[in-house]
Amino acid sequence: MTALEGTSRQRSITYAAPVHKVSRRARVILAIRAFLTVIVALIMLIPVFWMATTAFKSRADAVAVPPKVFFKPTLEGFVNLLAERSVLAQARRQEMQARRDELSWIQRIALDAGTEIIGVSQYVGRLRNSVIIAGGSTVLAVLLGLLSAYAFSRFNVPGSGDLLFFILSQRMLPAVVVTIPIFLMYRRLGLHDTHIGMILLYTVFNLSLSVWLLKGFIDEIPRQYEEAALVDGYTRLQAFRKVVLPNALTGIAATTVFCLIFAWNEYAFALMLTSDRARTPPPSIPAKLGRGGIEWAAIAAGSLGFLIPVVIVTFALRRYLLRGVTFGAIRQ
Amino acid sequence: MATIELRQVEKKFGDLHAVKPMDLTVHDGEFVVLLGPSGCGKTTTLRMISGLESVTGGQILIDGRDVTWAHPSERNIAFVFQFFALYPHMTAWQNIAFPLQSQGESRAAVKQRVAEVASLLRINHLLHLRPGALSGGDKQRVALARALVRHPAAFLMDEPIGALDADARETMRAEIKRLHLLEHATTVYVTHDQVEAMAMGDRIVVMSEALVQQIGTPAEVYHKPANLFVARFIGSPGMNLVTGHYANGVVHLSENSRYLLSPEWNQALQRELGGEGKVILGFRSEAGVIVEDGPLAAEVFTSDLHGAYNMLNLSLNDDLVHIRVPRGIRYPMGATVRFNIDAEMVRFFNPRTEAAITRRVR
Numbered sequence A: 001m002t003a004l005e006g007t008s009r010q011r012s013i014t015y016a017a018p019v020h021k022v023s024r025r026a027r028v029i030l031a032i033r034a035f036l037t038v039i040v041a042l043i044m045l046i047p048v049f050w051m052a053t054t055a056f057k058s059r060a061d062a063v064a065v066p067p068k069v070f071f072k073p074t075l076e077g078f079v080n081l082l083a084e085r086s087v088l089a090q091a092r093r094q095e096m097q098a099r100r101d102e103l104s105w106i107q108r109i110a111l112d113a114g115t116e117i118i119g120v121s122q123y124v125g126r127l128r129n130s131v132i133i134a135g136g137s138t139v140l141a142v143l144l145g146l147l148s149a150y151a152f153s154r155f156n157v158p159g160s161g162d163l164l165f166f167i168l169s170q171r172m173l174p175a176v177v178v179t180i181p182i183f184l185m186y187r188r189l190g191l192h193d194t195h196i197g198m199i200l201l202y203t204v205f206n207l208s209l210s211v212w213l214l215k216g217f218i219d220e221i222p223r224q225y226e227e228a229a230l231v232d233g234y235t236r237l238q239a240f241r242k243v244v245l246p247n248a249l250t251g252i253a254a255t256t257v258f259c260l261i262f263a264w265n266e267y268a269f270a271l272m273l274t275s276d277r278a279r280t281p282p283p284s285i286p287a288k289l290g291r292g293g294i295e296w297a298a299i300a301a302g303s304l305g306f307l308i309p310v311v312i313v314t315f316a317l318r319r320y321l322l323r324g325v326t327f328g329a330i331r332q
Numbered sequence B: 001m002a003t004i005e006l007r008q009v010e011k012k013f014g015d016l017h018a019v020k021p022m023d024l025t026v027h028d029g030e031f032v033v034l035l036g037p038s039g040c041g042k043t044t045t046l047r048m049i050s051g052l053e054s055v056t057g058g059q060i061l062i063d064g065r066d067v068t069w070a071h072p073s074e075r076n077i078a079f080v081f082q083f084f085a086l087y088p089h090m091t092a093w094q095n096i097a098f099p100l101q102s103q104g105e106s107r108a109a110v111k112q113r114v115a116e117v118a119s120l121l122r123i124n125h126l127l128h129l130r131p132g133a134l135s136g137g138d139k140q141r142v143a144l145a146r147a148l149v150r151h152p153a154a155f156l157m158d159e160p161i162g163a164l165d166a167d168a169r170e171t172m173r174a175e176i177k178r179l180h181l182l183e184h185a186t187t188v189y190v191t192h193d194q195v196e197a198m199a200m201g202d203r204i205v206v207m208s209e210a211l212v213q214q215i216g217t218p219a220e221v222y223h224k225p226a227n228l229f230v231a232r233f234i235g236s237p238g239m240n241l242v243t244g245h246y247a248n249g250v251v252h253l254s255e256n257s258r259y260l261l262s263p264e265w266n267q268a269l270q271r272e273l274g275g276e277g278k279v280i281l282g283f284r285s286e287a288g289v290i291v292e293d294g295p296l297a298a299e300v301f302t303s304d305l306h307g308a309y310n311m312l313n314l315s316l317n318d319d320l321v322h323i324r325v326p327r328g329i330r331y332p333m334g335a336t337v338r339f340n341i342d343a344e345m346v347r348f349f350n351p352r353t354e355a356a357i358t359r360r361v362r
């Protein structure tokens, strides 16, 4: 039985024990701890809460002083974010009002703000870019990371210590330091403002993380598992797929989430190395600040919407993230 | 089943010799035990036979086929690991079926064969469980089932019961022996426990410091150790060893201890030592016989109760010798006892080469 298994069991006993069986003192301490946890969580959630509410406020409510806690929620911010609109002239506006019932709810919201929807906004394309770039680079980084982590973990790679350090060093320089040389290189190579360029860049950055993280997880998997598979008649690759992979799922999930979060949120490179075709939301949300008055609701809606995919992925993988690495068959 | 032949097989890790060139033939259906203290190269030898470790010299043949460089999966051998190495993400059933699936057996055949070995090992009721939910003994049963399921040419077991607690160990030892007899399976079994080795092996390979010290039946390594290491390592306690001086058909052990040699031994020592010289006399604790006018004298150091017998610990010169005496007999500490050695069970070693001296010349 591993140490991890042991601690998780202990913990579950502490929390799952019926309250009346816990001593008074322990109950008080538990209550204080819970209280403090809630306070800290609340403090940390205030900006998120603020963003979430702002996303559903009308333009006026968003800038109201003092700030409104109670307000009439509207999807105006989202519509502003996702749709391209034009301001309606007085005459046309009245005409539209007249056939309000025929309009879709989206157009009605736009109409209330004195505008008409004329197409999908740029932001939608940017979101799609993010999905392609973050998704592509995450898949690549985890896949390549897994293979090289396995090699570093299991084989005598000559100079593996130096190589691993070199891989890690890829992440040591802050983005601002390397953007200019990369910018110049990408210009030459025609990778500027391309999906493939951004995928490559994020993959390089994430590889250092994924190789190191995954190597740690694979090191934890006893070699005997693969060796057993080898003598049981499998090739090295089959053993990797059937024995190592299933036992590395926890690590793969954790690495995927970390890589995805980095690639999804990356700002500095995206700002410098993309302009339109491959631009992602992080540099374009602030750009909204400039255009004819600050559309706080749209900005908040953009930020909120941008959070959601990462939250979903993390949530989907939580089973693997939370589950301790348990290797039942080997006592250590 | 198959024969396994090692010819001058050797393993070096850089400058470290893990296994010095060794020769060994494991016959069809034989149970050979590799025995030796920690770090002597037992596991490495086993891993070379399985192909998990490449050799740095020599040849390995299975059934006459040179497999020195064959992939582990091509050798048709099964390996049982000390820590079981059951796949934790599979149930016991899946674990056992795994080697069959590599051979592309039909579903029905796999099912039937798994059921067969499961009932052989009496683990039918555990098949739906993951290894994490099994006790140590049951894990090892599943591991054995996984090894058996494919009818391999040979079994390699690396301290398969070393990780079990004492109770389960006894049971599993008997069970492995039974399986061996039932399946008539060529087996190479690694252990550092000499009692286990004596109990299980048809033959024992005693190793120390990367070198094979002796290959022989349990009786041979017990009664005719090839050198001082084997004499000390086998048996509990090990062989009594007393340094003396040989001259004129007599070995002087101390002032009042003179062991008179039989003509054969005299001849052998004469030849080996060239007239006279230092020699080490050895005998098993049960070969010592307390007799009033025995030729050897020693002082009682302590005596231990062993249930069926008493063990008398005597000091002779600077050496401690153990003699088995009947249960009732007690001696006060410091008393002098005289004893003789069963003439058939006395052994001699050359202190310079540490090798046993043999009686007859070829």
Ligand SMILES: Nc1ncnc2c1ncn2[C@@H]1O[C@H](COP(=O)(O)OP(=O)(O)OP(=O)(O)O)[C@@H](O)[C@H]1O
Binding pocket: B013, B016, B017, B018, B036, B037, B038, B039, B040, B041, B042, B043, B044, B045, B192
């Ligand atoms: N992969 C390796 N790299 C370097 N040295 C090794 C390696 N494997 C084993 N050795 C060394 O080879 C020697 C023999 O090791 P081996 O594991 O065969 O011993 P053993 O007899 O099985 O011991 P134990 O009873 O402790 O299992 C030891 O000194 C060990 O440190």
Ligand SMILES: [Mg+2]
Binding pocket: B042, B043, B044, B158
């Ligand atoms: Mg070993």
